Amino acid sequence: MKFATWNVNSILARLPLVLRWLGEAEPDVLCLQETKCTDDKFPAEAFAELGYRSETFGQPTYNGVAIVSRSKCESVERGLPGDEPGAQARVLRATIEGTRVVNVYVPNGASVGSDKYNFKLEWMRRLRELFDSRYGPDEQVLLCGDFNVAPEDRDVHNPKLWEGQVLFSEPERAALDRIKQWGFLDSFRLLNSEEKQFSWWDYRAGAFKRNHGLRIDHIWVSKPLAERTKAVMIDKQTRAWERPSDHAPVIAELEI
Numbered sequence: 001m002k003f004a005t006w007n008v009n010s011i012l013a014r015l016p017l018v019l020r021w022l023g024e025a026e027p028d029v030l031c032l033q034e035t036k037c038t039d040d041k042f043p044a045e046a047f048a049e050l051g052y053r054s055e056t057f058g059q060p061t062y063n064g065v066a067i068v069s070r071s072k073c074e075s076v077e078r079g080l081p082g083d084e085p086g087a088q089a090r091v092l093r094a095t096i097e098g099t100r101v102v103n104v105y106v107p108n109g110a111s112v113g114s115d116k117y118n119f120k121l122e123w124m125r126r127l128r129e130l131f132d133s134r135y136g137p138d139e140q141v142l143l144c145g146d147f148n149v150a151p152e153d154r155d156v157h158n159p160k161l162w163e164g165q166v167l168f169s170e171p172e173r174a175a176l177d178r179i180k181q182w183g184f185l186d187s188f189r190l191l192n193s194e195e196k197q198f199s200w201w202d203y204r205a206g207a208f209k210r211n212h213g214l215r216i217d218h219i220w221v222s223k224p225l226a227e228r229t230k231a232v233m234i235d236k237q238t239r240a241w242e243r244p245s246d247h248a249p250v251i252a253e254l255e256i
Contacts, residue, residue: 001097001256002026005144005219007033007105007200007247011066014245015043021238022050027251028070029096031103033146035064042066057092065092065103065145072096080126081133090123091130097256099225100135104145109166117166120148124175128182137183140256141222146200146247148216149176151186154195155215167214184220187252188232199234200247208239219252228255 004027008014011032022030030052035042037058044054047068057078058064067073073094080091090105107123110116135141149172153159162168180186188197198213207213221229231253239248 001028002251002253003029003031003101003142003144003219004249004251005031005033005103005146005217006249007146007217007245009034009245009247010037011035011042011064012037013243015046017238017241017244019046019050020241021235021249022047022052022068025235025249025251029101030068030249031092031101031144032066032068033064033103033105035066036061037064055092055094057089059089063089063105065089065105067092067094067096067101067103069094069096080123080130082126091127099140099142099254099256102130102141102143102145104143104147106146106148108148109172112164112166112169112171121171121175124172124179128179131179131182137222138224139222140224141184142219142225143179143184143221144219144250146216147176147218149173150214150216151176151180155198157196157198157212157214162214167216180220183222185223185226187219187221187226187229188215188234188250190226190229191232197234198248199250201239203246217247217250219250221252221254225254225256229253230255 039056042056052068056066075095077093092103107120109120199217201208201213235249
């Protein structure tokens with residue numbers, strides 16, 4: 001099966017691009033982030049025409065996650081345990097062909113030390129608690145999405161420039177590593193050791209053409225899935241399309 005994750009930066013604005021990409025890449029499961037629309041506005045019919053079922057967790061204007069899948073999504077859950085009514089739409093969970101898929105849009109954090117930054121760290125702590133309380137590392141669990149954190153120096157075009165900045169600060173990286181220590185492996189790094197492989201490039205200053213990016217979109221797998229991971233890639237071509245998202249899809253092929 002091919003699992004993909006993509007922050008589309010508004011599904012309604014990028015729908016033609018997403019449908020074009022689905023037709024070319026043909027993933028079995030596509031996890032979307034930053035859909036930026038309520039569930040009733042999500043274009044489920046357009047995906048159904050291509051053979052995909054849709055599960056959504058949206059809100060107006062901001063955030064929002066969705067899973068489109070050729071197979072049925074079972075045991076669907078939205079949000080983190082303990083979320084209050086009206087909490088930000090950032091987590092969507094479903095079991096697909098025996099694999100528990102957790103699709104997340106981690107908060108950006110705005111700037112180091114801000115209220116939004118502290119919210120991000122607390123949110124990441126709660127995400128780790130989710131895995132501790134609901135799943136075991138010996139199960140088939142796949143965590144994917146826009147993590148809004150670059151884990152290592154090789155995931156940043158200029159580590160010295162980004163040092164101490166949001167998306168690459170030490171507290172964020174430590175919080176991300178704590179989630180990883182639950183029992184995840186970075187599927188991309190299982191098979192790719194190259195530096196300067198990115199999934200996000202700012203719209204400004206010609207960042208994409210200069211390859212000034214960060215690798216902040218990830219597919220992590222538990223050990224049982226790591227043993228079945230055959231290929232992982234970042235599909236950068238979409239970033240060069242007209243009116244693109246600032247993120248590129250990440251695809252992992254697993255024998256399931």
